[in-house]
Amino acid sequence: MTTPASPCSSAETDPAASCFFNALLRETDAWRLATTRHGEHIQLPVDAGELHLSLLHRSASNECRFAWPILWHHQGQTRPIDFDQALPRILATPALVGELDAESRATFQARVLESRANTRASLAERDDIAHLQRGPLTFAEAEQGLLVGHAFHPAPKSRAPFSEAEARDFCPEHRARFGLAWWAVAPELAAGDSSRASGAAELARELLPAALAARLPSDFVALPMHPWQAQRLRRRPWVAEQERQGRLQWLGLGEPQWLPTSSHRSLYAPGAPWMVKGSLSARLTNSLRLLSVKEVQRGLNLDAWMRDLEVERRFPGFAVMQEPAWLGWRGDDGEVDPESLVLLRENRLAKAPDSEAVVLATLTQQPLTPGGQTLLAARLRAIAEAWDESPAGVTRRWFAAFCEHVLTPLLGLAVEDGIVLLAHQQNIVVRLDDGWPVGMLYRDCQGSGVSDRFLAQRPALTTPPENHWSPATVRRYFHYYLLINSTFAVTSALAADGLIDEGLLLDDLRAHLAALRERLEGDPDCLDHALNAPRLDAKGNFFCYLSGVNEATLSEPARLYLPLDNPLAATDVASLTRDTGVPA
Incomplete structure (x- = not known):
């Protein structure tokens, strides 16, 4: 429902705060909804006072559009406060967030504020905001135009452990472009599987630049990887030892034609036959973004199961970007190293990269x-x-x-x-x-x-x-x-x-x-x-x-x-x- 104008204003925008409050209000009942002549507002009791959030709209699934600023009611006085001031009061209120120890409170607060700062920074630096809000957008523009993130998450743009420089080099909201990293993996370490007639190594070779292919030793497997992940793995002692022994060989980076999509770890190059999704040893939203053999095997199974379902005839215009191959390397114990895993995903837009x-x-x-x-x-x-x-x-x-x-x-x-x-x-x-x-x-x-x-x-x-x-x-x-x-x-x-x-x-x-x-x-x-x-x-x-x-x-x-x-x-x-x- 839409509410009338209030003392707060839609002339301010704070999408990160909106995501935070939508998530909080969905998961706690320690708040009240009130209606005045100015419209609806949320009353949120906090430590030694009350926060009021004016609403521009509240949907049937309780997604809210807020009018800022936040109003702080304390000892009969009302004044506007910033989100940075409201957050500590919320985290000091057990009725809202439970009992928190000092370390948990500090860590959570830092991540929430980092996410908000990241959102504001990307909004401030982009010169295409009008285009993103008007369209039409290509696939690449839309993937790198998701600047707000999950509408029901307290810190959708937190991206630990990326540094600021790494974020600019590798994150979609900064319109990053880079080359795929490539390894040569000895046969005794190589792991992979495919649900297609061609093996995983052969399919991955379709993406390998000619200059790097010339350096690939005979019988070795070319393994593509997100360059941030490759940098991280090269600092591991075990990987360094395999490089010293020649069982892992660093081929280098390809041309900077790959861009991170909205998930960060899935990479897309217009015109390439495959997208590449790999493990990323980073915590994004709720998860450490590492693939597992169980997960990549699901892609092979789905590709095989759906071949005879006549999906395109039954559902015109619908398709699955199948993931029919995966690659990685094995550790000394013979198990696949999850941090090395990548999968190949069909690029269904290879022939029409500029379509909407x-x-x-x-x-x-x-x-x-x-x-x-x-x-x-x-x-x-x-x-x-x-x-x-x-x-x-x-x-x-x-x-x-x-x-x-x-x-x-x-x-x-x-x-x-x-x-x-x-x-x-x-x-x-x-x-x-x-x-x-x-x-x-x-x-x-x-x-x-x-x-x-x-x-x-x-x-x-x-x-x-x-x-x-x-x-x-x-x-x-x-x-x-x-x-x-x-x-x-x-x-x-x-x-x-x-x-x-x-x-x-x-x-x-x-x-x-x-x-x-x-x-x-x-x-x-x-x-x-x-x-x-x-x-x-x-x-x-x-x-x-x-x-x-x-x-x-x-x-x-x-x-x-x-x-x-x-x-x-x-x-x-x-x-x-x-x-x-x-x-x-």
Whole structure:
């Protein structure tokens, strides 16, 4: 819902603070929602006072647009304060964040403030902000235009242990370009596998510059790697010893034609047949970004399983960027070194690098300038003006096309084939034609699993794969990523930018899912859950990050999730945003 003007203003923007507060408010109930003649505001009791956050908009999934500054109420006095002043008060309030020791509090505070400083620095230095908010964007522009990060995370742009100089050399928000690092790996150390007729080493050679290929010893494997990771590994004593013995040989860097995508560790070069995703020994959001053999094997399995599914015929415009090969080296114990792992991902844009293929997170990221709007809203307003139609009508039709080209194939694979793709905003690349959805590319095969439906269709598969998920697991993760993280971000952005009432889009979404329930044949459990469950599970990024755990290695990541009211199950969408005096 949109609130009237307040004493605070939309003439200021602080996207990092928005991400922090959205994450906090989702995961704690120690706050109140109040309505005055100026509109809605959040009352957040803190140590020795109260913080007030004025709202410009609050969505059905509780994503908020805030009007700054923060107001500090203390001993009958009210004054504006900066986020840097509010943060210590929040962290000193056990009712909000629990009991924290001094070290945990200091570490978390430093990371949050670092993320905010990084966001502000990238916004200040970019000379293409107007273009990023207006579009159209190429794939590369969209990947390096995600300047805000996860809308429900306390520190989405924290990037330890990158130094400032390294961040400028290697991070997407700084529009980095660099050459791939290349190793020559002796046969006794080389590891890899492929699901294609050609082996992993042969496929990787397609990327090796001729000048470096001339230096590759016979029978050695050429291993590409992110240059930051290569620098880090060369400082390890074991690697230095292998170089001394000649079992690892440093070939050098290729031409600076590779750019980091929004995930930092996936690299893209326009025109290259493969993208390269590698381990990165850095903590980004909740995880240390290291690949594992289990994860890269998922890519090979998915590539093999999907060959006979006729996906392009069933779901025109949809494709998976398959990951059919991986490489690395083995340590003295014979085990694959996870820090050396890389995989090859299909570059589905190799022949059309300038087409409008935009990662969803960039389309929906919060406005980058005071009084601005999302890229998605800007594209739709331009379309409405060009077509001489109402913004609301164009928005509703655009969302219908989004549902057909994004939700239909992902739900179709889950229902009919038992293949579950965890499509969060950074895994969904929307193919646009003059801003209109015409297809989708899914990436990141590590985020794939299979359900009981998959096993039932493959009786010859005697041993279930390691990523066989129970119905409860599918309900938790699939719906969080596809609905809460991705689809509700779209409905929230469109409503917050004043294009349409969110309730209309949620009605249309429910109708689309109900139609799929009739249209698709197979296991409808995921559709039934989306339509009827009173609550869905949402990931708790705030307390995960505060605790310092590595999400990627948790034995039971389900403990990070918390219940969220399901907007699709509400009989009256307006009831989700009414003023009850408690969190909606």
